[in-house]
Amino acid sequence: MSDGQDREAARRRGPDRAGGGAGVDARMAAMRQDFLDFFDAEFHLVVRFVMRDGAGLHDAQDCAQHAFVQGWRTVQNGRWEQITQPRAWIRTVALRHHRTFDRRQVPVLQLPEAPAPGPGHAEITGQARDLVAALRLLDQDARTALAFTLDDIPTPVIAAHLDVSEQRVWDLLKKARRTLKKHLPAPPERPAALADGTDTTGYEGRQGR
Template sequence: MSTDFDNFYTTAVRRVVLYLYAACGDRSDAQDIAQEAFARAWQHWPKVSGYEDPEAWVRTVAWRIMSNRWRGLQRALSTRIRLGPTDDVAHGPSPDRVAVIDALQRLPRPQRQAIALHYLMDMPVDEIAATTGVPAGTVKARLSRARTALGRLLDDHEQEISDVATHA
């Protein structure tokens, strides 16, 4: 059992982390969530290993873990807003990375998931449909809407940068 799981983990972990990174925008969180999902797969390996696509099971579990964390973060953020600002000094990522992550986060979750699976996991539409349990036409619509929204959001970001540079 151990060797079988080790081989599965070695083969799948990079793809799962990449998928989660695209969805949540933070590499460390993506790695933590992936580890938790793989730990759950290990706990249930006799059952999970019998599935046609154990990696899809891990991605689904990881997506749920990430969604639960977001709900917790939203509650924490609401609390911080009520309590007022802190004196924390932030040293963050580049403005372009922030813009892409912000744009992805502004997409509805189903669109963000479709984008991550299609462009980062190189999954075809039919496979995304099977993984997410929605018709292929729905996946195509989500991808189209997400691309349009991302283009608009990133164009808005470029315009903001241009406006700031012009007035500086």
């Protein structure tokens, strides 16, 4: 069994009745470690999630920090393991904090994540700005449903956290995608053939031989 599986097993077990205080201490230690691992993996993703709702970087970091403080309090109270969908829960807390204070800022220029190899910095900056601006065109429910989906939160979990049916989530996602398709620039298309019908696939590679 891996270290992660050991921690998960320890987190799911209740207090050790025979061991008394030692069992409770071990359970709390496992719960704290589970939360710290969760924090390391999810904090920057929660920041990005809130930014998709229109927050600036610093506001999004503040909202994420607020959510993780609330999470830490559940750890201290011994209730963290009762949260069955922690990834959705932490994002809901952060998003609620953002909307409670109606934080409106100019759309951000760069998401808080190192870009993957591919397009240059200028292109990524433009893509991020276009995406955040387009997301602002959506109503809150559609924007939230899409943000959850982009973070791989399952549809039934999204429905539970929005307190709507799964069909309503699908309708919101369809609406969001339709809006984004209308307002986001289409990626440039490569010509499939020359005017005389010559296939251009791999043309540059053949030319260099």
